[in-house]
Amino acid sequence: MERAWKNVRSSIQKELGNDIFNNWIVALDYQQFDSGQLTFNVPSSFIANWVETNYGDLIIGLFKKEGWNVTALVFEYKDLISGKDVIKQTDKKNSNSKSDSSVTGLLTNSDIQLPSSPLDKRFTFERFVVGKPNELAHAAARRVAEGGAVTFNPLFLYGGVGLGKTHLMHAIAWQTQNRNPDARMLYLSAEQFMYRFVQALRFKDMHGFKELFRSVDILMVDDVQFIAGKESTQDEFFHTFNALVDHGKQIVISGDRAPGEIDGLEDRIKSRLAWGLVVDLHPTDYELRLGILQSKVEVQSKLHPGIYIDPGILEFLAHRISSNVRVLEGSLTRLYAYASLVGRKVDIDMAQECLADILRISERKVTIDEIIRKVSDHYNLRMSDMISARRSRIIARPRQVAMFLAKTLTSKSLPEIGRRFGGRDHTTVIHAVKKIEDLKHKDLQIAEEVEILRRMLEA
Ligand code: ADP
Ligand code: MG
Numbered sequence: 001m002e003r004a005w006k007n008v009r010s011s012i013q014k015e016l017g018n019d020i021f022n023n024w025i026v027a028l029d030y031q032q033f034d035s036g037q038l039t040f041n042v043p044s045s046f047i048a049n050w051v052e053t054n055y056g057d058l059i060i061g062l063f064k065k066e067g068w069n070v071t072a073l074v075f076e077y078k079d080l081i082s083g084k085d086v087i088k089q090t091d092k093k094n095s096n097s098k099s100d101s102s103v104t105g106l107l108t109n110s111d112i113q114l115p116s117s118p119l120d121k122r123f124t125f126e127r128f129v130v131g132k133p134n135e136l137a138h139a140a141a142r143r144v145a146e147g148g149a150v151t152f153n154p155l156f157l158y159g160g161v162g163l164g165k166t167h168l169m170h171a172i173a174w175q176t177q178n179r180n181p182d183a184r185m186l187y188l189s190a191e192q193f194m195y196r197f198v199q200a201l202r203f204k205d206m207h208g209f210k211e212l213f214r215s216v217d218i219l220m221v222d223d224v225q226f227i228a229g230k231e232s233t234q235d236e237f238f239h240t241f242n243a244l245v246d247h248g249k250q251i252v253i254s255g256d257r258a259p260g261e262i263d264g265l266e267d268r269i270k271s272r273l274a275w276g277l278v279v280d281l282h283p284t285d286y287e288l289r290l291g292i293l294q295s296k297v298e299v300q301s302k303l304h305p306g307i308y309i310d311p312g313i314l315e316f317l318a319h320r321i322s323s324n325v326r327v328l329e330g331s332l333t334r335l336y337a338y339a340s341l342v343g344r345k346v347d348i349d350m351a352q353e354c355l356a357d358i359l360r361i362s363e364r365k366v367t368i369d370e371i372i373r374k375v376s377d378h379y380n381l382r383m384s385d386m387i388s389a390r391r392s393r394i395i396a397r398p399r400q401v402a403m404f405l406a407k408t409l410t411s412k413s414l415p416e417i418g419r420r421f422g423g424r425d426h427t428t429v430i431h432a433v434k435k436i437e438d439l440k441h442k443d444l445q446i447a448e449e450v451e452i453l454r455r456m457l458e459a
Pocket of ligand 1: 129130164165167
């Protein structure tokens with residue numbers, strides 16, 4: 001009998017291919033053959049069900065060819081929740097011959113309601129600002145959204161909090177929906193995936209669960225790191241994943257880090273996730289942050305027609321709030337609220353006051369000393385010139401640049417900055433900041449110098 005099983009296995013491998021073989025058949029552990037009943041030990045009820053409905057008849061047929069009259073398949077497995085051993089026997093009366101269609105046929109019951117999570121209207125490709133740090137992820141997401149042949153499966157997007165993973169997934173969903181309103185698309189967080197799985201177990205509706213997840217054309221699971229360490233959910237996820245990939249359905253997954261680096265995620269899942277295209281969203285750079293702010297201001301200014309936010313403020317925010325776009329957006333929203341309350345044009349001082357807490361957290365460790373040193377180097381001056389009382393233009397302009405940088409790159413107060421520049425009054429600092437802000441718009445060379453210095457200081 002064991003010899004026959006070996007032959008049957010290789011026939012299945014030939015007939016259905018390596019993927020199906022490795023995913024389903026390898027898991028079958030032959031136990032015994034007794035009065036027509038062939039018993040396998042399997043890792044889970046899911047595998048038992050799947051093999052039984054999809055390959056049961058095929059297996060029995062192949063055994064017949066080998067000269068063994070197998071009348072029923074029996075599966076033994078441990079129940080994932082209760083930990084009890086379960087024995088499940090195929091019910092021959094109901095075993096409708098599915099093995100033919102199953103090779104190609106994923107359940108495509110379009111009556112099944114998809115419990116997709118709501119999509120954010122603002123998270124579209126049109127509103128996604130592309131820059132160096134996210135261009136690859138954006139291009140990959142676009143490609144998936146265009147449909148067509150599934151070239152990379154899964155698409156795995158990863159990156160830190162607030163870098164646009166969810167935004168890109170929703171954008172894929174929106175575009176897919178526009179392109180094909182009938183596309184069966186399911187977007188949900190890994191947490192919801194687990195919730196549904198647990199519900200299905202509790203209400204003994206694993207069948208419905210599986211049917212649901214296997215009926216989609218495109219499955220998107222957000223924040224997959226959530227299922228790290230949750231074994232049976234991972235198990236189920238793995239099988240869902242395999243079933244969809246086997247049928248050429250697109251999968252998009254996001255995580256907070258690369259698959260290989262998610263602790264508590266099974267190796268087989270890590271390697272499966274790494275099969276497709278893995279792209280990361282890098283932390284934002286200054287240009288991207290500025291671009292994002294500008295695009296948000298464009299939207300906001302329609303909602304708040306009376307409020308004007310100076311471009312200099314956006315530059316200031318882009319400098320000072322690094323990496324997380326969500327915080328960047330939040331600060332802008334707060335500025336608008338603040339501006340509508342005070343009813344004036346927002347200037348840097350107001351911005352600093354209104355966003356003090358956010359700025360403190362994102363503060364870069366640039367010191368005034370460093371600024372003075374770098375600026376005097378740049379203009380070939382001595383550091384002592386910077387803090388001297390001399391007012392010749394050759395020194396005064398660089399000094400103003402240094403004060404401007406001190407104001408925008410550190411959270412030191414105006415009086416404190418004045419003190420550090422040779423005991424000057426805070427009004428002198430205000431004047432310097434205004435002057436440079438103004439010059440940056442009029443004088444390209446100054447703008448460039450300030451930019452170069454800023455980069456050096458922040459590097
Ligand atoms: P993640 O899922 O990576 O934590 P989100 O996709 O939720 O981050 O993004 C956080 C916020 O930042 C959202 O409001 C999103 O619209 C915005 N955002 C992120 N990246 C961009 C971008 N490149 N262009 C426009 N908005 C962005
Ligand atoms: Mg997210």
